[in-house]
Structure formats: C-alpha cells, structure tokens
Amino acid sequence: MSRAATLGRNIGHAFGENRLTLVAVAILLVLLVCAAFGTALAPYDPLMTDSTAKMSPPSGLHLFGTDALGRDILSRVVVAARLDLGMAISAVVLSFVLGLALGAVAGYFGGWADRIIGRLMDTIMAFPLFVLAMGIVAALGNSVLNIILATMIINLPFYCRFARGEVNVRREMGYVEAARMGGNRALPVLVNHIIPNILPAMMVQASLNMGWAILNAAGLSFIGLGVRPPTPEWGIMVSEGASFIISGEWWTFVFPGAALVLAVFCFNLLGDGLRDLLDPRRRV
Amino acid sequence: MAFLWKRLLGTIPSLLGVIVVTFLLSHALPGDPAAYFAGPAANAASIAEVRTKLGLDQPLPVQFLRYVGDLAHGDLGNSLTTGQAVTTDLLQRLPASLELTFYALVFAVALAIPMGVWAATKPDSLVDHLCRASVSVAAAFPTFFVGLLLVYIFYFLLDIAPEPVGRLNEILYTAPPHVTGAYTLDALIAGDFATFRACLAQLVLPAISLGLFALAPIARITRASMLQALGSDFTRTARAGGLPRGKILITYAFRNALLPVSNVLGMVFSFLLGSNVLIEQVYGWQGIGAYAVTAVLASDYAAVQGFVLMMAVLYVLLNLLVDLLGTVIDPRVRFEA
Numbered sequence: 001m002s003r004a005a006t007l008g009r010n011i012g013h014a015f016g017e018n019r020l021t022l023v024a025v026a027i028l029l030v031l032l033v034c035a036a037f038g039t040a041l042a043p044y045d046p047l048m049t050d051s052t053a054k055m056s057p058p059s060g061l062h063l064f065g066t067d068a069l070g071r072d073i074l075s076r077v078v079v080a081a082r083l084d085l086g087m088a089i090s091a092v093v094l095s096f097v098l099g100l101a102l103g104a105v106a107g108y109f110g111g112w113a114d115r116i117i118g119r120l121m122d123t124i125m126a127f128p129l130f131v132l133a134m135g136i137v138a139a140l141g142n143s144v145l146n147i148i149l150a151t152m153i154i155n156l157p158f159y160c161r162f163a164r165g166e167v168n169v170r171r172e173m174g175y176v177e178a179a180r181m182g183g184n185r186a187l188p189v190l191v192n193h194i195i196p197n198i199l200p201a202m203m204v205q206a207s208l209n210m211g212w213a214i215l216n217a218a219g220l221s222f223i224g225l226g227v228r229p230p231t232p233e234w235g236i237m238v239s240e241g242a243s244f245i246i247s248g249e250w251w252t253f254v255f256p257g258a259a260l261v262l263a264v265f266c267f268n269l270l271g272d273g274l275r276d277l278l279d280p281r282r283r284v
Numbered sequence: 285m286a287f288l289w290k291r292l293l294g295t296i297p298s299l300l301g302v303i304v305v306t307f308l309l310s311h312a313l314p315g316d317p318a319a320y321f322a323g324p325a326a327n328a329a330s331i332a333e334v335r336t337k338l339g340l341d342q343p344l345p346v347q348f349l350r351y352v353g354d355l356a357h358g359d360l361g362n363s364l365t366t367g368q369a370v371t372t373d374l375l376q377r378l379p380a381s382l383e384l385t386f387y388a389l390v391f392a393v394a395l396a397i398p399m400g401v402w403a404a405t406k407p408d409s410l411v412d413h414l415c416r417a418s419v420s421v422a423a424a425f426p427t428f429f430v431g432l433l434l435v436y437i438f439y440f441l442l443d444i445a446p447e448p449v450g451r452l453n454e455i456l457y458t459a460p461p462h463v464t465g466a467y468t469l470d471a472l473i474a475g476d477f478a479t480f481r482a483c484l485a486q487l488v489l490p491a492i493s494l495g496l497f498a499l500a501p502i503a504r505i506t507r508a509s510m511l512q513a514l515g516s517d518f519t520r521t522a523r524a525g526g527l528p529r530g531k532i533l534i535t536y537a538f539r540n541a542l543l544p545v546s547n548v549l550g551m552v553f554s555f556l557l558g559s560n561v562l563i564e565q566v567y568g569w570q571g572i573g574a575y576a577v578t579a580v581l582a583s584d585y586a587a588v589q590g591f592v593l594m595m596a597v598l599y600v601l602l603n604l605l606v607d608l609l610g611t612v613i614d615p616r617v618r619f620e621a
Contacts, residue, residue, distance in 0.1 A: 127599065139310065222426075223561065265424035
C-alpha cells in the first residue's frame with residue numbers, strides 16, 4: 001500500500017473511531033478564524049463604550065450582552081482569541097524548541113551535560129508551577145511578553161524530559177550507529193537521524209500541553225498580571241465580570257469563560273486524537 | 285530507617301535549588317532590585333538607603349550568603365503594604381490556605397477513587413464512558429471560572445450557599461479563638477458548633493472548585509491502575525480460589541493499585557497549591573494566595589518572594605510525605621530506593 005493510502009486510512013481510522021476529534025478540528029478552525037480575522041468579524045469595536053447600553057443582557061442587538069461600560073461582549077470575546085491563543089501558542093512553541101534542544105543534548109551526550117540539565121529541570125519542578133510563573137512575572141515585570149516567558153519556563157521540563165528519554169533510547173540503535181559509522185558528527189546525527197523520529201511524539205505532547213498553557217496564561221491575567229484593561233482577553237474579562245455575579249449579571253463572565261473552556265477542551269481532544277493517529281499502540 | 289534518612293537527604297538538593305531560584309528571582313534581575321524593594325513611591329535617596337540596608341551593593345555571592353543567613357533566621361524581609369515582617373504575615377495566613385487545600389483534597393480523593401474503581405470494574409460500560417467524559421470535561425474548566433459559576437448558581441440563583449465573603453461572615457459570627465488557625469478545627473476545639481457549621485458552609489464551594497481540577501488525574505490513574513491490577517495473575521488466582529468479590533477488589537486489587545495513585549499526588553499538589561491563588565481571589569479567602577496577589581499588584585517585592593519560597597518548601601515537604609506514604613502502601617519501594 002502506498003504511503004499516502006496508509007496515512008489516509010490512519011486518518012480515517014482516527015476520525016472514525018473518535019468523532020470527537022472531528023469536533024475538535026471544527027472548534028479549532030473557528031478559533032483560528034477568530035484569531036486571524038477577529039477585528040473584521042466582530043460586529044462592534046471591542047473597545048467602544050456605549051453609555052446608553054450599559055449591562056444590557058444578551059439580545060438580538062448584542063448577542064452576548066454588554067459590560068459595565070456598554071462594550072459589546074461578543075466582539076470582545078472574538079477579538080480576544082488572537083491574544084489568548086497567541087500567548088499560549090508562542091509559549092508552547094518556545095518550550096517545545098528549547099526543551100527539544102536541551103533534552104536532545106542531555107540524552108545524546110549524557111555525562112555532565114545530562115546532570116546539569118536534569119538538575120535544572122528538577123529545580124523548576126520543585127515549585128508548584130503556577131506559583132513559579134507568578135514569581136517570574138513579578139520579578140521580570142508585569143507584561144504580556146513575560147507571561148509568555150513564564151509559561152514557557154514552567155512547561156520546559158515536560159518537553160526536556162520527554163526528549164531526553166526518547167533520544168537516550170535511540171542513541172545506541174542500529175540506524176543511529178550506522179549514521180555515526182558513516183562519518184557523521186554528533187550534530188548531524190541528532191538533527192537528521194534522531195530528532196525527526198521523535199518529532200511526532202513531541203507534537204502529541206505539545207497538543208496536550210496547549211490547553212494547560214491557555215489555562216495558565218488566562219489564570220495569570222485573571223489575577224491582574226500581564227494583560228491590562230481595556231485590552232480584550234478572556235481571563236481578564238472573566239475577572240472584570242466577576243464583580244457582577246452578586247447582582248446576577250451572568251453574561252459578563254460566562255461568555256469569556258465559556259470561550260476559555262471551549263479552547264482548552266478543543267486542544268485536549270485534539271491531543272488525544274493526534275496520539276491515536278501517530279501512536280496506534282497507545283489507543284485505549 | 286535507612287530509607288527514611290536517604291529520602292530526607294534527597295530533599296536537600298531540591299530545597300537548595302528552590303533557594304537559589306528565589307534568590308535569583310529577587311537579586312539578580314534586570315533593572316534595579318533596590319528600586320523594586322523600595323516600592324513604587326521611593327525616591328533616589330530611599331532607594332540608596334534600601335540598597336545598603338539589603339546589602340545590594342555587595343557582590344552576588346556575598347548577597348547570596350546573606351540571603352541564606354537571613355532565611356536561617358526566618359527573616360524574609362518586610363512587606364511594604366502591611367508594614368509587618370513577611371514571615372509573620374505568611375504564617376498568619378497559612379492556616380487558611382492549608383485548611384482550604386485539605387478540604388479540596390479530601391473532596392477530590394473521596395470522589396475520584398470510587399469513580400476510578402467503579403469505572404475499572406466495568407470497562408467500556410456506560411459508567412466507564414460517563415466517568416471518562418466527565419473527567420475530561422472537568423479538566424477543561426479553568427478553576428477560577430468554575431469558582432465563579434458555582435457562586436452564581438448556588439449563591440445567586442439557588443441561594444443555598446452563604447455569601448462568598450471569605451472564611452467566615454464576620455457580621456454574623458465571631459472567629460473561634462486561635463489555636464491551630466484552621467477555623468473548623470478551632471471551632472470544634474472551642475465546642476462552638478454553630479460557628480463550625482458556618483465555617484464549613486463557607487468552605488464547601490471553594491473546596492469543590494479547587495478539588496474539581498484534581499479530580500481528573502486521580503480518577504484517571506485509579507482507573508488505569510485498577511484495570512491493571514484486576515487483570516493480573518494474582519487477582520486471577522484469588523478469583524480461582526473462590527475468594528469473595530469484595531475481598532478481591534479491596535485487599536488484592538485496590539491495595540496494589542494504590543501506589544501509582546499516591547505517585548500522582550505530587551502533581552496534584554502542584555495543581556492545588558497553584559490554583560489556591562485563583563480560588564482565594566474568587567472567594568475573598570484571606571490566605572497566602574490572596575496575600576501574594578495583592579503583593580504582586582502592589583510591587584511588594586519581599587512579600588512575593590517570601591510567598592514563592594514558602595509555597596515551594598511546602599511543596600517539597602508534601603512530596604516527601606507522599607513518598608513516605610508510598611513506602612507504607614508498598615514495602616517494595618523501600619528496597620528499590
């Protein structure tokens with residue numbers, strides 16, 4: 001059977017077995033469209049205040065209602081997708097690349113490099129991770145960039161340890177030995193022969209990790225770090241809406257919160273689906 | 285005993301790492317740490333004063349030794365916002381956070397373990413699927429959002445939960461006399477059952493919101509390890525020997541399934557301690573998390589670093605406790621180590 005046909009069958013299997021993956025892909029597309037064209041899609045300007053329509057409940061005019069300043073919540077939720085996904089994706093990509101590099105070095109060379117990198121990762125893991133992220137943001141300064149950096153640091157050990165393990169197992173394998181015999185130096189062996197083989201499994205890690213990165217970034221902005229008002233962002237919108245719960249204005253926090261849940265749920269499902277697709281042995 | 289000592293010594297590198305990181309976070313930063321510590325309202329003179337007072341004009345290794353020396357005396361510096369020593373502030377608020385975390389853990393374990401066991405005894409049944417689905421849905425909810433939803437539903441709509449005003453509605457009740465600092469415990473010690481009930485009522489919603497997030501990993505690992513234990517040879521032998529179902533399930537399978545469960549507790553504690561901050565914020569809980577949030581937003585530097593350090597030390601100790609628990613559950617661990 002040709003490679004394309006096998007891949008096609010595998011994809012068909014993954015989707016057929018697990019319809020939820022298809023749902024996740026659909027949600028992901030919606031989220032990405034919002035992130036890419038949010039400002040064009042939003043019915044109103046997300047920053048525009050309207051003193052005649054403060055705190056109006058959901059209606060035909062404002063599908064998700066308006067907040068205390070009369071801003072349209074639907075528009076704010078849609079536009080926020082770019083910042084929320086942007087923060088999480090950049091953090092995950094950064095920790096993916098750095099974690100892969102550190103893990104590969106530790107796993108391939110062993111010895112001192114392994115011990116130092118391992119100790120470094122252990123130290124990160126010795127903290128409750130959200131607390132460490134708070135400390136980092138507090139120390140480096142209160143900005144979106146530092147939220148991304150903090151999220152990157154607390155995710156690093158997962159990628160690094162995973163890559164280390166996978167590289168270490170492959171180091172003595174026949175094809176790697178052959179590549180070394182062929183006169184390749186360490187770097188080409190790693191980059192051309194080992195890393196391509198561990199990438200699929202790393203991608204699954206990344207997808208499963210994405211939801212957590214979103215939760216983490218939104219949690220930091222919920223407590224008032226990084227993103228500042230009036231910037232639309234899901235975490236900060238939930239926290240702004242929180243003060244109106246006691247008086248029953250539920251729409252101010254439910255819609256941005258639901259957007260968060262949807263995004264995290266989507267990435268968790270996607271990770272599960274991707275794992276089924278790439279690693280059929282782990283199907284449970 | 286030898287194992288115990290070995291494990292105790294094993295925490296030293298972690299603690300050392302934690303101390304180095306908190307030191308670096310506070311002393312070796314881009315910008316001027318003295319300006320951070322002096323606070324936003326400081327002028328050049330007060331910044332210079334803080335610099336000499338904290339020894340920030342010394343080289344880093346000297347500063348580090350000084351930092352460790354201060355720690356040995358329990359000195360974490362002074363908070364700008366409260367004006368008190370950070371250690372005093374944190375110790376005052378710690379029982380509130382510990383109490384909340386404890387109830388959240390009890391809630392999560394009490395629900396997740398039976399769920400996991402039940403799902404494992406009937407794999408691929410409706411119960412199993414429901415259990416897995418509800419667990420993955422729970423994992424997608426941000427803790428703070430769950431907290432707010434519960435307040436909206438149970439306080440605003442149904443009006444069965446008390447107002448989320450923190451540990452106790454001080455207008456209606458007075459706090460029990462301080463013994464342990466945990467209100468429910470103190471109220472019991474004082475024999476004041478009305479206050480005990482009031483404290484417990486305040487605890488229910490925050491503990492559930494906090495515990496829900498810990499539910500997923502515990503239930504998932506319980507299910508997986510129970511499936512493995514139930515499919516093993518010793519369970520088959522026990523079944524073939526005609527032992528009663530309950531005995532097979534509890535004495536044979538569950539006892540063996542417990543070790544992986546206790547191993548996942550470390551990660552659960554990381555979640556719980558981190559999410560504590562968010563839940564305290566939602567419920568106006570006067571714990572160290574809420575204290576840290578106020579401190580971060582006010583650039584109260586010493587307070588934040590003290591909080592991070594305390595949480596990390598707490599986490600290292602909890603992990604130690606989990607490991608020791610592991611040796612009680614499974615004596616083999618002692619020999620492997």
